[in-house]
Amino acid sequence: xxxxxxxxxxxxxxxxxxxxxxxxxxxxxxxxxxxxxxxxxxxxxxxxxxxxxxxxxxxxxxxxxxxxxxxxxxxxxxxxxxxxxxxxxxxxxxxxxxxxxxxxxxxxxxxxxxxxxxxxxxxxxxxxxxxxxxxxxxxxxxxxxxxxxxxxxxxxxxxxxxxxxxxxxxxxxxxxxxxxxxxxxxxxxxxxxxxxxxxxxxxxxxxxxxxxxxxxxxxxxxxxxxxxxxxxxxxxxxxxxxxxxxxxxxxxxxxxxxxxxxxxxxxxxxxxxxxxxxxxxxxxxxxxxxxxxxx
Amino acid sequence: xxxxxxxxxxxxxxxxxxxxxxxxxxxxxxxxxxxxxxxxxxxxxxxxxxxxxxxxxxxxxxxxxxxxxxxxxxxxxxxxxxxxxxxxxxxxxxxxxxxxxxxxxxxxxxxxxxxxxxxxxxxxxxxxxxxxxxxxxxxxxxxxxxxxxxxxxxxxxxxxxxxxxxxxxxxxxxxxxxxxxxxxxxxxxxxxxxxxxxxxxxxxxxxxxxxxxxxxxxxxxxxxxxxxxxxxxxxxxxxxxxxxxxxxxxxxxxxxxxxxxxxxxxxxxxxxxxxxxxxxxxxxxxxxxxxxxxxxxxxxxxxxxxxxxxxxxxxxxxxxxxxxxxxxxxxxxxxxxxxxxxxxxxxxxxxxxxxxxxxxxxxxxxxxxxxxxxxxxxxxxxxxxxxxxxxxxxxxxxxxxxxxxxxxxxxxxxxxxxxxxxxxxxxxxxxxxxxxxxxxxxxxxxxxxxxxxxxxxxxxx
Ligand SMILES: Cc1cc2nc3c(=O)[nH]c(=O)nc-3n(C[C@H](O)[C@H](O)[C@H](O)COP(=O)(O)OP(=O)(O)OC[C@H]3O[C@@H](n4cnc5c(N)ncnc54)[C@H](O)[C@@H]3O)c2cc1C
Ligand SMILES: Cc1cc2nc3c(=O)[nH]c(=O)nc-3n(C[C@H](O)[C@H](O)[C@H](O)COP(=O)(O)OP(=O)(O)OC[C@H]3O[C@@H](n4cnc5c(N)ncnc54)[C@H](O)[C@@H]3O)c2cc1C
Ligand code: SF4
Ligand code: SF4
Ligand code: FES
Numbered sequence: 001x002x003x004x005x006x007x008x009x010x011x012x013x014x015x016x017x018x019x020x021x022x023x024x025x026x027x028x029x030x031x032x033x034x035x036x037x038x039x040x041x042x043x044x045x046x047x048x049x050x051x052x053x054x055x056x057x058x059x060x061x062x063x064x065x066x067x068x069x070x071x072x073x074x075x076x077x078x079x080x081x082x083x084x085x086x087x088x089x090x091x092x093x094x095x096x097x098x099x100x101x102x103x104x105x106x107x108x109x110x111x112x113x114x115x116x117x118x119x120x121x122x123x124x125x126x127x128x129x130x131x132x133x134x135x136x137x138x139x140x141x142x143x144x145x146x147x148x149x150x151x152x153x154x155x156x157x158x159x160x161x162x163x164x165x166x167x168x169x170x171x172x173x174x175x176x177x178x179x180x181x182x183x184x185x186x187x188x189x190x191x192x193x194x195x196x197x198x199x200x201x202x203x204x205x206x207x208x209x210x211x212x213x214x215x216x217x218x219x220x221x222x223x224x225x226x227x228x229x230x231x232x233x234x235x236x237x238x239x240x241x242x243x244x245x246x247x248x249x250x251x252x253x254x255x256x257x258x259x260x261x262x263x264x265x266x267x268x269x270x271x272x273x274x275x276x277x278x279x280x281x282x283x284x285x286x287x288x289x290x291x292x293x294x295x
Numbered sequence: 296x297x298x299x300x301x302x303x304x305x306x307x308x309x310x311x312x313x314x315x316x317x318x319x320x321x322x323x324x325x326x327x328x329x330x331x332x333x334x335x336x337x338x339x340x341x342x343x344x345x346x347x348x349x350x351x352x353x354x355x356x357x358x359x360x361x362x363x364x365x366x367x368x369x370x371x372x373x374x375x376x377x378x379x380x381x382x383x384x385x386x387x388x389x390x391x392x393x394x395x396x397x398x399x400x401x402x403x404x405x406x407x408x409x410x411x412x413x414x415x416x417x418x419x420x421x422x423x424x425x426x427x428x429x430x431x432x433x434x435x436x437x438x439x440x441x442x443x444x445x446x447x448x449x450x451x452x453x454x455x456x457x458x459x460x461x462x463x464x465x466x467x468x469x470x471x472x473x474x475x476x477x478x479x480x481x482x483x484x485x486x487x488x489x490x491x492x493x494x495x496x497x498x499x500x501x502x503x504x505x506x507x508x509x510x511x512x513x514x515x516x517x518x519x520x521x522x523x524x525x526x527x528x529x530x531x532x533x534x535x536x537x538x539x540x541x542x543x544x545x546x547x548x549x550x551x552x553x554x555x556x557x558x559x560x561x562x563x564x565x566x567x568x569x570x571x572x573x574x575x576x577x578x579x580x581x582x583x584x585x586x587x588x589x590x591x592x593x594x595x596x597x598x599x600x601x602x603x604x605x606x607x608x609x610x611x612x613x614x615x616x617x618x619x620x621x622x623x624x625x626x627x628x629x630x631x632x633x634x635x636x637x638x639x640x641x642x643x644x645x646x647x648x649x650x651x652x653x654x655x656x657x658x659x660x661x662x663x664x665x666x667x668x669x670x671x672x673x674x675x676x677x678x679x680x681x682x683x684x685x686x687x688x689x690x691x692x693x694x695x696x697x698x699x700x701x702x703x704x705x706x707x708x709x710x711x712x713x714x715x716x717x718x719x720x721x722x723x724x725x726x727x728x729x730x731x732x733x734x735x736x737x738x739x740x741x742x743x744x745x746x747x748x749x750x751x752x753x754x755x756x
Contacts, residue, residue: 023510037466043568044466044560068568084466086504223560226464226506227690229552230534235543240536245692259543262643266545266572 002085005058007078010147013065014115015074016050022057024049024087030123031093031217031249034059035225037084038076043069046222046244048119048194049088059087062118062147089225090248093123093192094215100130108134109181109188109212110156111174111203113195114141117148119217120194125155133157135186137177139199143168174199175206188212193252197264201257208253216252218243220264234260299402302331304409309623313594316478316563319620320384323406325365328413332360335405338397343407346395348740351375353392353407360410369418372411373425377450377494378443378739380419380486381472383412386736387614419489425450427497432456434753437522439507439693442470443735444528444726446494447742448715448749453497455750460522462505467559470530472735474559475551477588479595480617483558508692513700517721523756524721524749527708528742531727532690536683537580541637546572546645550581550589550684557592574598574680578648580634581684582606585732587617589682590626600626601676605633605653605666629676631655631666637681647677687732697722707731715745716752723749 006018024034033048051060065071076082095103108127112120117138127134136156140146141164153159161169162177170177174195182188191214193203200216207214220243223229227245234243237254241247305321306312312319323331335357343353352371359368372379388394388408396404434457438449441463449459467473472487481487495501505511507529516522534549536542553571556562560569577593579586582604594600602621604611607630611618622628631653638647652672655664689706701709701718708717708724715723725741727733 023505027510041561041568084504086464086466086506086510088509089506223552223555224465226692227533228530229555230536230549231552233536233543240538240543242533245690259643262545263543266570 001081001083004076004078004080004082007076007080009074010062011144013074014062014145014147015065016060016062016118017076018051018058018060019082019085020057021059021085021087024059024085025052025054025057028052028059028088029092029096030126031096031119032088032090033225033248034061034085034087035089035222036061036073036082038069038073039083042072042083044084044223044225045069045073046089046219046225048217048248049122050118051122051125059085062115064115086225090244091246093249095123095127100132103127103130103132106132106189107187108132109178109191110134110136111178111191111193111195111199112136112138113174113193113199114139114145115147116195116199116217117146117152120192121148121152121155123192124152128155135181135188136160137162137174137181139163139174139177139195141165173202175202178203178206178210182210190215191252192216197257197261200252200255201261204252204255204257214252215249216255217248218250218255218260219248220260221266234263298334301334301403301406301409302327304406309620309625312479313624316595318482319479322416323409323413325363325413325417328360328410329363331406331410332357334398335361336397342395342397343392343405346392347375348391348736349375349743351392351411356414357405357407357410360414365414365417366421366423368414369423370426372414375743376739377425377447378490378735379411380415380490381443381481382736382739383408383410383415384481384486385476385614387734389615391736416486419486424496425493426454428454428456430456431458431498434458435460435522436524436526436749436753437462437516437520438526438528439513440464440470440528440530440726440728441468441491441501442528442530442726442738443472444530444728444738444742444745445470445526446491447739448526448528448723448725448746449499449742450494450497451743451746452749453494453499455746457750457753459498460500460502462507462511462516463501463503464506465559466503468501468503470528474555475585475588477554477558477592478563479591480588506692508696513693513697513719513722523753524723526715526742526745526749527693527717527722527724527728528726528738529690529693529728531687531732533688534683535685535688537634537685539634539636541639541645542683544637544639544645545643546574546679547637547681547683548572550579550585550682551687553589553682554585554592557596563592563596571596572680574678576676576678577601577680577682578603578634578676578678579682579684580604580648581686582611582613583684583686583732584613584617586682586684587613587621589684591621591624593680593682594624594626598680601629601678602626603629603632603634603648603650603676605631606663607631607655610663633666633668634681635673638675645679645681647675648681649673649675687727689728689731693728705731710741710745711748712741713744714748714751715741716748721752
């Protein structure tokens with residue numbers, strides 16, 4: 001059993017949890033994920049590691065309620081326990097391996113969509129600790145869906161917030177902000193985009209036009225998370241990769257997003273789909289605004 | 296009674312069982328078991344013992360069954376095997392113990408597997424436990440993976456007095472026994488959980504949710520967590536795909552995924568939250584045990600199922616009993632047939648599987664006749680689900696994070712057959728991780744050999 005030390009709702013249907021998991025906390029790196037099971041009958045739910053505290057032996061996760069599993073998890077309180085918590089899984093983000101001196105030379109842009117803000121946060125924090133200031137764009141459909149703003153503000157070089165409906169920050173989708181920033185004279189050597197598939201797809205389209213190499217973090221359907229089942233396979237640069245062991249981060253310009261999106265819908269339960277629709281209309285997780293004509 | 300024939304075993308009717316997940320075979324009752332035991336002539340140089348990879352003293356335990364002392368029979372089996380209820384059910388007996396039984400020369404061999412199962416089930420019902428160590432020796436061994444190899448190695452070491460901890464990546468112990476082999480062949484609560492409980496009762500600790508190579512490395516287990524030796528029994532690894540067009544379509548699964556959803560995640564049960572494609576018409580590609588299990592699972596979930604296999608029936612690698620059961624249940628075998636493409640509809644879902652007919656040519660290096668494509672024989676089987684069951688390739692997670700642990704050209708861990716010794720001091724390995732996908736009993740044999748190897752190493756250290 002893995003004790004929940006903190007549980008709070010960040011915004012409607014997005015929850016943060018700090019969980020005691022010594023083995024994971026000891027070894028995890030930005031970019032990796034865990035698989036969580038609430039109870040003995042529960043689903044195996046993959047979630048990105050949002051933060052960790054090695055001394056305390058805790059890991060923080062942020063999740064959005066989309067279906068039965070995550071919805072039930074949202075009801076847990078501090079003091080409750082999770083039945084299973086396995087990780088760290090997947091490869092750490094590439095920047096972890098780069099010499100700090102080289103990172104300092106680079107101008108880095110993060111693009112976070114909706115709940116994707118959570119996995120972006122530890123990477124920006126990791127960089128800031130090493131004296132590297134990265135720019136961050138956070139996008140959501142509307143003001144209420146922006147999460148971790150204060151936390152992000154504290155670690156980002158420049159933080160740009162954009163909402164589809166213009167209710168907060170800039171107006172429009174994240175792709176617009178990327179374009180605007182470049183047109184305003186910003187130069188970026190690398191972009192890291194994490195959010196709903198559809199957002200990552202359009203960010204990649206944009207950065208390809210602008211010539212900015214882009215890394216994305218994919219969230220295909222998973223079962224074991226150790227390379228045993230092949231459920232998480234995605235095509236990258238014409239090759240089949242297992243996201244749980246080869247990823248979850250990949251070169252965004254090489255990912256076959258259309259296929260990945262189709263595969264992700266495989267098990268979207270009627271329930272889950274209904275819930276999403278109710279929450280975010282046609283944009284699903286929010287953040288890109290392109291969903292309307294692509295779903 | 297015809298002494299040339301096995302005492303028949305009661306089974307669920309094929310039509311009924313095709314719609315449920317209850318166990319197919321009911322096994323012998325005490326009377327039937329004794330009657331079958333009488334057929335064994337208690338050979339002096341019993342060939343059956345040689346045929347069993349863990350050398351169970353078969354005539355001795357069968358004698359005890361004859362005498363009606365089932366408990367004594369159980370302890371005889373337990374000296375060599377820690378999972379008798381499992382092996383009695385899933386061992387390919389026809390090519391092992393029963394394959395060489397004297398009785399088989401003229402007539403049918405003694406039904407050793409069913410007798411073993413009878414004894415193990417009896418012991419389980421009567422709550423007879425294996426005998427543990429009298430004294431602990433204070434030395435600690437880590438075991439990676441809780442499949443048959445890991446469980447056996449851990450059980451044997453615990454019996455010798457070692458303090459053993461198993462680290463398992465999944466949330467439940469058992470390896471293929473829980474996530475691969477289906478309920479209708481190997482009941483989880485009644486058999487697997489009990490056998491694991493027996494290993495626990497020997498004092499073995501099992502820590503689930505630990506992916507070795509990710510959460511902790513082999514070196515850390517030895518240098519930081521104080522383990523004196525490590526056994527790696529991490530199993531066969533990653534599923535293979537064919538590399539044909541359409542394989543990433545929605546509705547194409549690896550057998551591992553399909554079976555894991557059904558077995559480990561209980562998708563077959565009413566009310567389970569785990570989704571699974573039920574499918575109307577399913578093609579299973581491959582001909583091994585895994586393919587049979589996937590096919591029979593899909594059938595039970597309500598589909599019409601085709602097994603697509605490129606060689607002929609004779610070459611089917613699956614156990615004879617499984618093929619026989621599958622046929623009885625109504626699985627359609629499309630033999631000498633090889634898929635070349637998976638067809639999809641406009642939404643990206645599977646709509647069919649394009650195949651070619653094969654014929655058998657000259658024998659290849661495995662001694663089996665090599666299938667070659669018949670010209671102009673393309674045809675389409677309309678299906679909405681395809682399950683790929685083409686075998687596995689080793690998972691590099693452990694070998695790539697352990698300095699000094701060498702693998703062979705197939706990326707399997709190199710280990711000595713008799714002792715399980717790897718190229719790294721204090722590290723032993725066995726089971727599918729070493730041999731590639733094989734059998735439960737071979738994995739157990741390897742776990743056993745490694746336990747002996749580890750004991751020798753730590754005693755002399
Ligand atoms: C590597 C990785 C990292 C992730 N990180 C986060 C995160 O930090 N925060 C967060 O909110 N979500 C994250 N997700 C998505 C999250 O795992 C799903 O939203 C969750 O599994 C849905 O479960 P459910 O039972 O509530 O939904 P249901 O709709 O009931 O799901 C049914 C099944 O479909 C699958 N499924 C449905 N949606 C997804 C999806 N988007 N991705 C993968 N599988 C899905 C799951 O297998 C689930 O068991 C991540 C996914 C992956 C693969
Ligand atoms: C569907 C199916 C049907 C089969 N039918 C039969 C049959 O009828 N008869 C027969 O004899 N054989 C059968 N087999 C083969 C048999 O099950 C295997 O040969 C046997 O289970 C191998 O045992 P093992 O202990 O080596 O590995 P496994 O049983 O695969 O166990 C390995 C364990 O290690 C864990 N693990 C892997 N990596 C790590 C890691 N890094 N850290 C921690 N844990 C890890 C895995 O999660 C798993 O639990 C079948 C196999 C399958 C898949
Ligand atoms: S373990 Fe397998 S091979 Fe050995 S006696 Fe039992 S059924 Fe036969
Ligand atoms: S070979 Fe057959 S008859 Fe002889 S001891 Fe073994 S089981 Fe009995
Ligand atoms: S989740 Fe099973 S192989 Fe990646």
